[in-house]
Amino acid sequence: MTIFRSHVLICGGTGCTSSGAAEVIGSFKQELARRKLDGEVLVVPTGCHGMCEMGPIVVVYPEGTFYCKVTANDVPEIVEEHIYKGRPVQRLMYEGSGDMPALPHYKDIPFYGKQHRIALANCGYINPENIDEYIARGGYEALGKAITSMTPAQVIDEVKTSGLRGRGGGGFPTGLKWSFCAAAGGEKKYVICNADEGDPGAFMDRSILEGDPHSVIEGMMLGAYAMGADEGYIYCRAEYPLAIERLKQAITAAEGYGLLGDSIMNSSFSFHLHIKEGAGAFVCGEETALMGSIEGRRGMPRPRPPFPANSGLWGYPTNINNVETWANVPQIISNGGEWYASMGTEKSKGTKVFALTGKVKHTGLVEVPMGITLREIVFDIGGGILNDKKFKAVQIGGPSGGCLTEEHLDTPVSYESLTALGAIMGSGGLVVMDEDNCMVDVAKFFLEFTQKESCGKCVPCREGTKHMLLLLEKITEGKGTMEDLDTLEELAHMVRDMSLCGLGQTAPNPVLTTLRYFREEYIAHIRDKRCPAGACTALLRYTILQDVCKKCGICAKNCPVHCIPGDRNSGYRIETDKCIRCGTCFEKCPFGAIEKK
Amino acid sequence: MEQKKITSLDDLRKIRENSKDLSSARSGGGTTVIVGMGTCGIAAGAREILNEVMSELARRNLDDIAVQTTGCIGMCQDEPLLDVIRSGQRVTYGRVKPEDVPTIIAEHVVNGRVVEKLAIGRAD
Numbered sequence: 001m002t003i004f005r006s007h008v009l010i011c012g013g014t015g016c017t018s019s020g021a022a023e024v025i026g027s028f029k030q031e032l033a034r035r036k037l038d039g040e041v042l043v044v045p046t047g048c049h050g051m052c053e054m055g056p057i058v059v060v061y062p063e064g065t066f067y068c069k070v071t072a073n074d075v076p077e078i079v080e081e082h083i084y085k086g087r088p089v090q091r092l093m094y095e096g097s098g099d100m101p102a103l104p105h106y107k108d109i110p111f112y113g114k115q116h117r118i119a120l121a122n123c124g125y126i127n128p129e130n131i132d133e134y135i136a137r138g139g140y141e142a143l144g145k146a147i148t149s150m151t152p153a154q155v156i157d158e159v160k161t162s163g164l165r166g167r168g169g170g171g172f173p174t175g176l177k178w179s180f181c182a183a184a185g186g187e188k189k190y191v192i193c194n195a196d197e198g199d200p201g202a203f204m205d206r207s208i209l210e211g212d213p214h215s216v217i218e219g220m221m222l223g224a225y226a227m228g229a230d231e232g233y234i235y236c237r238a239e240y241p242l243a244i245e246r247l248k249q250a251i252t253a254a255e256g257y258g259l260l261g262d263s264i265m266n267s268s269f270s271f272h273l274h275i276k277e278g279a280g281a282f283v284c285g286e287e288t289a290l291m292g293s294i295e296g297r298r299g300m301p302r303p304r305p306p307f308p309a310n311s312g313l314w315g316y317p318t319n320i321n322n323v324e325t326w327a328n329v330p331q332i333i334s335n336g337g338e339w340y341a342s343m344g345t346e347k348s349k350g351t352k353v354f355a356l357t358g359k360v361k362h363t364g365l366v367e368v369p370m371g372i373t374l375r376e377i378v379f380d381i382g383g384g385i386l387n388d389k390k391f392k393a394v395q396i397g398g399p400s401g402g403c404l405t406e407e408h409l410d411t412p413v414s415y416e417s418l419t420a421l422g423a424i425m426g427s428g429g430l431v432v433m434d435e436d437n438c439m440v441d442v443a444k445f446f447l448e449f450t451q452k453e454s455c456g457k458c459v460p461c462r463e464g465t466k467h468m469l470l471l472l473e474k475i476t477e478g479k480g481t482m483e484d485l486d487t488l489e490e491l492a493h494m495v496r497d498m499s500l501c502g503l504g505q506t507a508p509n510p511v512l513t514t515l516r517y518f519r520e521e522y523i524a525h526i527r528d529k530r531c532p533a534g535a536c537t538a539l540l541r542y543t544i545l546q547d548v549c550k551k552c553g554i555c556a557k558n559c560p561v562h563c564i565p566g567d568r569n570s571g572y573r574i575e576t577d578k579c580i581r582c583g584t585c586f587e588k589c590p591f592g593a594i595e596k597k
Numbered sequence: 598m599e600q601k602k603i604t605s606l607d608d609l610r611k612i613r614e615n616s617k618d619l620s621s622a623r624s625g626g627g628t629t630v631i632v633g634m635g636t637c638g639i640a641a642g643a644r645e646i647l648n649e650v651m652s653e654l655a656r657r658n659l660d661d662i663a664v665q666t667t668g669c670i671g672m673c674q675d676e677p678l679l680d681v682i683r684s685g686q687r688v689t690y691g692r693v694k695p696e697d698v699p700t701i702i703a704e705h706v707v708n709g710r711v712v713e714k715l716a717i718g719r720a721d
Binding site for chain 1: 600601602603604605606608609610612613615616617618619622623629631632633634635636639647650651654655659660663664665666667668
């Protein structure tokens with residue numbers, strides 16, 4: 001047996017891979033071999049650590065030293081100084097402040113301070129391509145415990161006790177959902193993992209699949225055992241090639257051990273798992289459309305009832321849960337439902353993974369207990385607003401969610417509190433916005449997305465979102481009227497109330513919340529023909545501040561449409577009616593003499 | 598070779614036991630052994646000491662011991678230095694020779710008895 005005195009963990013998630021983690025891994029292997037340390041130091045590619053913006057991330061154990069933004073060129077120094085001579089490399093550590101200039105450990109870094117990792121427990125800690133590492137961390141024990149000492153009903157009861165609710169956005173109690181499917185008759189049942197994560201800026205599910213695929217597989221098997229299913233599908237979008245690759249490897253490894261297949265651990269429980277690659281349609285995240293897509297039909301929702309629990313995939317009783325929901329299940333069975341229920345708020349238990357993006361200092365993946373405030377997430381974990389600008393809003397829940405303002409920052413995050421404010425928990429996208437973001441433009445952006453992704457089956461969604469978008473375009477171009485606002489609101493309510501599936505029912509949320517909390521910005525666009533944030537190009541005005549202008553003529557020379565007449569004696573002036581608002585003059589002026597508003 | 602199947606919870610736990618070293622190095626281990634690998638340490642033969650520590654741990658199948666290296670701590674005349682941290686107590690051994698390593702591991706790391714004739718310092 002070889003014992004490795006040191007483990008070098010290198011993030012192999014999508015974020016770090018695109019910032020050069022593969023070269024770092026190669027460089028470590030080469031450098032360790034050159035110094036004949038490869039027999040005592042193990043190089044481990046892991047899943048996502050969450051702090052993607054500081055990647056590639058390298059953690060050296062047993063000390064647990066956390067290095068950020070490591071390049072292949074830094075590797076010889078880490079190997080010689082830290083691994084060989086025991087002197088950690090200060091300059092690559094996370095930069096703290098004050099009397100703590102370099103923070104060597106995870107736990108000291110504010111980004112990780114308030115996090116509580118359950119679904120992400122193994123992400124960034126184990127090698128997702130080695131099933132033994134998952135087993136070493138207690139993996140598949142929950143499955144073993146369930147099939148050897150628990151009845152299916154006991155498994156469902158445990159999940160009910162935990163208070164776990166659907167992490168894909170709906171928030172339906174998982175245990176209750178399982179009991180519906182368990183109660184459905186019939187010999188054949190299916191379980192499905194919804195990994196069709198399509199919200200712009202969201203990557204929670206991808207990171208779990210890439211960093212800890214076995215937790216999802218084990219969760220699905222526990223569900224299958226509890227509900228009496230013997231076959232499962234993971235519906236993963238094809239845009240996640242690394243996640244699919246890791247899932248395939250994980251399934252093969254589990255089959256190799258006989259953990260997937262017939263008569264698992266000599267019991268009467270059998271389970272077979274398949275991967276279905278989706279083609280990237282957002283609507284396929286809706287459960288009935290998703291099942292249609294697996295069956296080979298066009299991905300379109302159908303009316304419910306019948307619910308999938310009674311008539312799902314190919315007409316058989318089916319249970320669908322999201323990746324994060326499944327990943328929580330093994331730990332609930334191992335540690336007990338009460339343990340899970342001890343975290344969170346009265347009705348929202350446990351933790352939630354958020355993808356923190358936008359104008360925040362530390363973007364990345366965070367897992368926090370329910371009940372934490374948005375302020376803690378944005379300012380304590382995220383480090384506040386980029387370039388110390390002013391916080392304006394946070395968009396929560398993706399294209400189906402809403403925009404919340406400064407006054408909501410101290411709201412504890414739970415399914416109920418967010419719904420009450422007009423937003424939704426959603427799958428966990430959190431986009432932070434600062435004073436430069438125009439809220440009308442933001443609403444337009446999300447509506448553009450849902451409008452394009454509308455499958456076109458039902459009229460309210462197909463036509464309603466289109467006309468809402470046309471109205472928003474009109475307003476951002478300064479051609480809107482006050483009546484348009486009323487029409488927009490009326491249409492929004494109609495689309496919300498009459499659409500067939502969740503896509504249409506939630507698509508107006510970004511518009512409704514911005515109308516509710518930022519109505520004055522809409523009015524500024526309509527009445528004053530002005531965009532307060534300076535984001536809507538059609539409403540921008542560039543003017544030369546004559547008292548600052550040095551009459552150098554650089555603006556006139558660079559203007560692509562020659563709309564800045566004048567000369568070096570009399571000065572220059574922008575002809576607004578000819579101006580195309582490209583911003584070239586604004587960028588080129590060496591004296592900051594051009595004003596944009 | 599036909600891969601071994603897991604047919605019971607015991608099979609699973611056996612694999613977990615055999616894979617323990619995969620995660621114990623990352624959790625820090627119960628006892629820590631630290632070898633001084635500054636220039637002074639290396640010149641005095643610390644590399645051989647480290648190699649001996651690793652092979653002794655492998656011989657004894659001790660997979661929950663964290664082995665670290667450290668830079669020069671200023672006692673260059675007593676290198677190679679080897680520290681053992683066990684139950685919160687840190688003992689420093691000086692002028693360690695490769696043949697001393699099995700004794701230190703057997704006596705101190707495994708059984709908790711400090712090897713007095715080699716110990717040159719301790720901190721609680």
